[in-house]
Amino acid sequence: MIRFIISIALLLVSLLAIFKAPEYYLWMLAILVTEFPWIFMLLSLASLLSGFYVDKYQLAGSIAGLVALILFTTPIVRAYSVASNLKQELSHAFSPDSENSQTPFSFWKQFSPTKKVAFQTLPYNNNLMLDYYPSSISGNRPCVVVVHGGSWSSGDSKQLPELNSYLATIGYHVASINYRLAPGYKNPAPVEDLLEAISYLKKHSAALHIDTGNFVLLGRSAGAQIALLTAYAHKQPGLKAVIDFYGPADMVWGYSAPASPLVMDSRKVMENYLGGTYRQVPQQYADSSPIEFVNSHSLPTLILHGDNDVLVSPEHSTRLNLKLQQSGIKHFLLKLPWATHGFDYNLHGPGGQLSTYAVERFLKVVTQ
Known part of the structure; x- marks a missing residue:
């Protein structure tokens, strides 16, 4: 029994x-x-x-x-x-990579140990800090600026550090930032903080050995909205591309199609971040929607989303993918049919392996 x-x-x-x-x-x-x-x-x-x-x-x-x-x-x-088609699809979207013999997914890699890279915590704006993971390769190297998730009201720079360490081991500096949180601070405060972090990294580039012509933004969930909005609406010299892990790209549509209340009160989350309902502050919703700022001059974009995401609908990424396609921007949408929100929690899991492979290939192309 x-x-x-x-x-x-x-x-x-x-x-x-x-x-x-x-x-x-x-x-x-x-x-x-x-x-x-x-x-x-x-x-x-x-x-x-x-x-x-x-x-x-x-x-x-x-x-x-x-x-x-x-x-x-x-x-x-x-x-x-x-994985069987991922190499070919990425090559078609960006450029061939004959040197990369790594397989996108391996069953046995699920049991691989996770490497950790020591980081230093640096103050970049008043009481805000960032965690800096130095590249294992000497000389001036590209820098990936990571923006954490947490519904704009929680989370910090220590979130999901495994990818930060991995990127550092393959030659990228990584700066994982903290930003001001809702409801105490509202849009565009986090975007302003991200811009300030980029300025700080440029100002101290000599000491940190950063190639200031090669910045890439990477955001998860709410952090992806911040990263996308910064990349599309606030053009920065040296910013080459943006990586979107399951981010809300269309805040107007997102408010109209909320998540299940059993999972998350997504409308309340957005109201705390934007200062009211859509009816009360419609312009805030439009101004915080990265999709509204996509045009023919937007940066190359990598989008990663699971079809079973119950916190941020994959429709956000479908809509962003279409807008980028219509605007003629180099981009790629990696859809994971089984995956849910936060699929990259385990870097060696099915979603973690495939997304890491795509990120690595993407970074190699955009930071050349």
Whole structure:
């Protein structure tokens, strides 16, 4: 009976590998299910093998365990499917890369250790700080400026540091910044902070060994909105490109199509950041929408989004992708069919591997 209950529980959890999470805590579980699938595969396999030692509910438990095992493998299977065309698609979008022999996804890489690079914390504007990860390659190097997520009201520069360390090991400086948070501060305060951080990095470029002609912005979720808006609406000398991890690109549309209240009160989040409802401050919503500032002179853009994102709809990225296409801007949208918001939590998971590969290829092209 215990085995049967465990098998049914695993089956229910495995549905998160296919369907969108209906509730906040299930969304967090969905990240684990889709980005650490091997753990759940082992649990399902153990449940199946234990059937040799019980009789009651053996068949039902075995069927449930087998279906769960199959569903838990789907992120890996689908990652291989996406990876099979990713090199060619990136080459078509940007330029061929004959030197890159790295595979976009490997099952065994899921078990790789995570490298950490020591960083220093620097004050760049009043009480605001940034974490600076120096490149492992000497000389003046490009700099990636990272903007954290957190619904504009939480999070900090320590968020998801694994990619920062990885980029530093392959030759990029990384500056992960803090910015003023809502509801105490509203748009455009975070954009102003990001611009100030760029100015600080340029001013201290000699000491930090930064190539001031090669800056790239990278933002996640709310941070992606800040990064995109800065890149499109505030042209900066030396800023070469922007990377958007599951960001809200169309704030007007986003307010009209909120997330499930069981997951997040997205309208309240936007109201805290923009100072009111859309009816009260419509211009704020337009002015904070990166998509409104895309034109034929916009920067090259890499967009990464999961189709099962329940916090920021993938429609944001679909709309941005179309606008960039209509404007003739070099760009690429990496869609991950199984992935949810925060899929890059595990750098070695299916979503983490594919997004890191795309980021690395993109950076290599835009910082040449």
